[in-house]
Amino acid sequence: MTAPALIVTGATGGLGPAVVSRLAERGDRLLLTGRDKARLAELGKEYDVETLATDVSDPAGAREAAEAALAAFGRIDGLVHLVGGFRAGPYFLMDPAAYEGMLRDNFLSAVTATQALLPHLTDGGRLVYFSTPLADEPMPALSAYAASKAALVAWVRSIAHELKRGGVHANVVSMTMADTPQKRRERPDLDTDHMVAPELVARVVAFLTSAESDGLYGSVVPVLGRFEFTSELSGRPPR
Ligand SMILES: NC(=O)c1ccc[n+]([C@@H]2O[C@H](COP(=O)([O-])OP(=O)(O)OC[C@H]3O[C@@H](n4cnc5c(N)ncnc54)[C@H](OP(=O)(O)O)[C@@H]3O)[C@@H](O)[C@H]2O)c1
Incomplete structure (x- = not known):
C-alpha cells in the first residue's frame, strides 16, 4: 500500500514539529502549509517534506494547497488541520473583531481547508481537527475561544455523517495545554x-x-494527559 498523502495546515505552530515528525517517520507524504514562510522552510528542510506558504483560511489559499498536494503526490488522502488561535479576556471587554478572529482561526479555517480538498478524496480519507475540553466546559474569560472550538466540534460531527458513506473519517482531538518549550x-x-x-x-x-481508526466517524478523542478541572470548592481528588 502506498503511503498516505496528507496536508498538514498550520504546521508552523506549537504542535507542528511533533505531528510532522511522527507522520514523516511513518513514511507519509506530507504537504505542510502556513503563512510563516521562514518557519515553513525550516520544517521542510528538517523533515524533508513539501511546503507551501499560503493562508488556508482564505478559500483561494485552501484551493492552492489542494492543488499543490495533487501536483506533488498525485492524490490526497487527508487533512491534519492544526490551524488555530487563542484569545482570553472578559466577554464584555472583547470587541466583536476578537470574536470574528477566533471564529476565523478556529472554525472557518477548518471549513475552507476542508471544502478545498473534499472533491479530491475520491478513495475516502482522514480528516483530523483540534479542540479543547473548554468547548464542553467553558471557563470564565475564555468565551470567544470556547465558542469557536464548540462551533468547530459541532461542524465536524455534522459533516462526519455526510461524509462517512464515502469512506471519509472526520474526527477531533480534544486536548489540553501542550507542554511546549x-x-x-x-x-x-x-x-x-x-x-x-x-x-x-x-x-x-x-x-x-490510519486504518486503525476505521470505526471512528465524528468522534471527539480526549488527549488530556493528567489534566483535571480543579476548584477550591471541590477539594482535592483522592490520590
Ligand atoms: N497548543 C495547545 O496548548 C492547544 C490546546 C488545545 C487545543 N489546541 C489546538 O490544537 C491545534 C494546534 O495547536 P498549536 O499550538 O500548534 O496551534 P498554534 O501554534 O496556536 O497555531 C497553529 C498555526 O495556525 C496558523 N494560524 C493561526 N491563525 C490562522 C488563520 N486565521 N489562518 C491561517 N492560519 C492560521 C499559524 O500559522 P501561520 O502563522 O504560519 O499561518 C499557527 O502557526 C490548534 O487548533 C489549537 O487551537 C492547542
Missing part, C-alpha cells in the same frame, strides 16, 4: 503535570490518519 517560557508558573506532551497528541493523530 514556548509555553514553558511564557508561563513558568504552570503545573506541567497538567499539560500534555505534543508527542502523545501526535500518536493519536497517527492513529486517526
